[in-house]
Amino acid sequence: MGEDENAIIRCHELTKFYPVGEGVFALQNVHLTVYPGEFVLLNGPSGSGKTTLLNILGGIDRPSHGEVIMRGRKFSRMTEDGLALLRRKDLGFVFQFFNLIPELTAWENIAFPLKIAGVPPDEIRQRVSVLLSRLHLDGRANHYPLELSGGEQQRVAIGRALAHQPSLVLADEPTGNLDSKNAREVMELFRDFNRRDGQTFIVASHASEFAEYATRVVSLRDGRIVE
Amino acid sequence: MGAGTANVDIYLLLALRGTRVRPLQTVFIALSVACTVLAAVMVFGYMGAVTEVTAARVPGEPAGQLVARSACQTALGAWTRVLLLLPALGATATTCLLTASLLGRKRCLGVMRAEGGTTRELGRLLLFEALAAGVPGIPLGLGTGEVSSKLVWGIWVASAPALLASTGIALATVLLGMLLPLLLLKSATTDQLLMNKPVYVISNPSCAKCGACGGL
Numbered sequence: 001m002g003e004d005e006n007a008i009i010r011c012h013e014l015t016k017f018y019p020v021g022e023g024v025f026a027l028q029n030v031h032l033t034v035y036p037g038e039f040v041l042l043n044g045p046s047g048s049g050k051t052t053l054l055n056i057l058g059g060i061d062r063p064s065h066g067e068v069i070m071r072g073r074k075f076s077r078m079t080e081d082g083l084a085l086l087r088r089k090d091l092g093f094v095f096q097f098f099n100l101i102p103e104l105t106a107w108e109n110i111a112f113p114l115k116i117a118g119v120p121p122d123e124i125r126q127r128v129s130v131l132l133s134r135l136h137l138d139g140r141a142n143h144y145p146l147e148l149s150g151g152e153q154q155r156v157a158i159g160r161a162l163a164h165q166p167s168l169v170l171a172d173e174p175t176g177n178l179d180s181k182n183a184r185e186v187m188e189l190f191r192d193f194n195r196r197d198g199q200t201f202i203v204a205s206h207a208s209e210f211a212e213y214a215t216r217v218v219s220l221r222d223g224r225i226v227e
Numbered sequence: 228m229g230a231g232t233a234n235v236d237i238y239l240l241l242a243l244r245g246t247r248v249r250p251l252q253t254v255f256i257a258l259s260v261a262c263t264v265l266a267a268v269m270v271f272g273y274m275g276a277v278t279e280v281t282a283a284r285v286p287g288e289p290a291g292q293l294v295a296r297s298a299c300q301t302a303l304g305a306w307t308r309v310l311l312l313l314p315a316l317g318a319t320a321t322t323c324l325l326t327a328s329l330l331g332r333k334r335c336l337g338v339m340r341a342e343g344g345t346t347r348e349l350g351r352l353l354l355f356e357a358l359a360a361g362v363p364g365i366p367l368g369l370g371t372g373e374v375s376s377k378l379v380w381g382i383w384v385a386s387a388p389a390l391l392a393s394t395g396i397a398l399a400t401v402l403l404g405m406l407l408p409l410l411l412l413k414s415a416t417t418d419q420l421l422m423n424k425p426v427y428v429i430s431n432p433s434c435a436k437c438g439a440c441g442g443l
Contacts, residue, residue: 055418058341059417060341060417060418061416062418080346080416080417081347083417084340084344084345084346085343087341087342087343088342088343088344089343093342099334099338101335102248102335103240103241103244103245104241104244108232108237112237112339113342115233115237116339116342116344116348117343121233121234124233125233128230129230160342164343
């Protein structure tokens with residue numbers, strides 16, 4: 001129990017059942033504890049439950065059974081808006097298909113979580129400027145998502161996920177839509193933020209070659225953790 | 228753009244940019260609002276026309292007053308009934324357009340929720356969007372309403388209360404048109420929005436379990 005108290009996030013007996021046809025178990029009795037500063041790679045083939053697990057860990061989806069606890073807060077007792085406020089402060093998301101807001105420029109997309117969190121404008125400018133520089137996007141700040149390449153869009157999405165300095169970043173197949181060069185660049189950025197800023201990462205990927213970036217690899221098969 | 232928008236409310240900025248990104252939808256909402264205002268101005272014009280005709284016959288001829296009122300109402304009354312339908316049609320059209328706009332952007336709204344946007348804040352975004360698209364329809368409706376009133380009833384609707392009331396009716400139809408999108412947004416989970424799954428008017432999971440209607 002003592003080590004669990006130090007955990008940034010933990011889940012136990014997590015089960016997700018979809019009552020489609022005969023019913024599908026996307027997750028079955030999953031236990032996972034992640035500690036601050038870890039870089040966890042969730043590895044497994046397509047359909048193994050990686051996305052479902054990440055969505056439940058991020059409070060985007062609810063489990064059929066089990067509990068997620070982040071710094072003492074039980075997700076099952078939180079409303080949708082309560083979970084949104086938790087994500088605003090403590091969680092960052094990176095999606096496979098970038099999911100940038102098309103009406104906003106790269107600068108504004110990165111600033112979005114800061115604005116909704118009520119960060120003062122001067123601090124927003126300073127933080128976004130630093131991030132743009134670290135993500136090698138200085139010259140692309142005023143471009144809209146459609147004017148950016150896939151790699152650039154994913155770097156903007158990473159900036160958005162990290163702008164509010166969350167303690168935990170969840171990335172769902174962040175390299176799934178990128179060529180190998182951009183994919184490596186993204187993983188190196190994650191490692192850089194993990195090592196320099198101590199941010200915790202849980203990255204879902206079907207590609208096992210990214211294991212070298214992680215401090216721990218968790219493998220999923222058919223909704224169960226196998227190692 | 229960029230750092231220059233650091234002081235601007237992000238939801239207001241999104242609503243204003245949205246009018247540029249979705250011009251057709253904006254035009255249709257503005258037109259439905261304009262129709263509502265036009266109808267309201269015309270009704271006020273009709274009331275003014277009846278009063279004017281009646282007043283002209285008043286001096287010393289009570290019978291003439293009644294005849295004039297009756298003739299005027301017979302001739303123009305049918306028109307007002309048709310006109311009174313327009314605000315209802317305007318509200319329906321606004322509802323359809325705003326709902327379609329919400330459903331077409333579920334994923335984007337899901338991303339905002341995933342980033343920490345609350346239902347109230349996203350509701351504010353919908354309100355800003357509805358107003359950004361609908362408000363330009365008000366002067367258009369007032370202008371065309373005035374001209375139509377002059378052409379059909381022969382008078383200008385000059386009274387400020389009538390014009391204000393027409394504007395109020397238009398704003399009310401916009402707000403009415405927001406009800407369904409707001410209900411959908413309130414009952415939708417982040418997962419439903421982000422994964423572009425069907426959403427239901429009644430809070431989940433009760434309605435989603437049934438799913439007979441297929442959701443929206």
